[in-house]
Amino acid sequence: MTHRNEYSEWDDNSSHSPEDELEPLSKSELKRKSAALQKLGEDMVHLTPAQLATIPLDDELADAVAVARKINRKKDGYRRQLQFIGKLLRHRDTEEIEQAMAMLNQKHAQQNSEFHALEKAREDIANQGDTAIQALLETYPELDRQKLRQFHRQIKKEKEKSAPPKAYRELFQYLKSTIGG
Incomplete structure (x- = not known):
């Protein structure tokens, strides 16, 4: 079987090469x-x-x-x-350069996705408490339930006092270091 590119005719009676059929690119x-x-x-x-x-x-x-x-x-x-x-x-030939750039973009997109998942987990723990903690522990059993509950209580107190969100930030860092890789 002979290899044909998209520019060649499909009949076997063709006597000219595929290069004859390539049209120059338009301006x-x-x-x-x-x-x-x-x-x-x-x-x-x-x-x-x-x-x-x-x-x-x-x-x-x-x-x-x-x-x-x-x-x-x-x-x-x-x-x-x-x-x-x-x-x-x-x-x-830019094929290798384009592949390397695509790999970087894919890696960046994956990092963004992981970051957003951590933010969502933090938000869920801050707002839902034990329900979110239990759901997160089912997926990530390496997390410490008591520590997560403690963060939830501290975040709740900080919100009531309108204090800076120190525990909120610490919870994110804990999640990032434990499950974020």
Whole structure:
């Protein structure tokens, strides 16, 4: 069986190659691709140094990103540097870079999800007390029931006195250290 790409005809009587059937990209499509690559470059510029280290960049591209990070974002030079990064990306296979960026975005989304779950657990304990504590203990038996009840009582007292939410913050830190990883 011969491998055919999406641009080839499906009849076996074809005497020309798939490259003959590729149409040149329209001007609009070229602009969209260029804008997407420039956006990819801008996303790389906004990464932390640790995150950027996980992206497979060649020296020229890494230098261009480093220069962009030093330029004031409100200056015209920053925009031109982003365009230059986009130009460099157009002349490279960006598949590995895009995969690395997708992994970072997925990791970030997972961290956000975990953070929101901890916030919800804290909120439930603060508002519902024993009911929420029991539900949480069924999922996370490593938690200390007495400690959770103590936090609930302290939070309730702080609310009554309109005191700063010290116990509320401590409860979050306890949940984060015990079940948040």
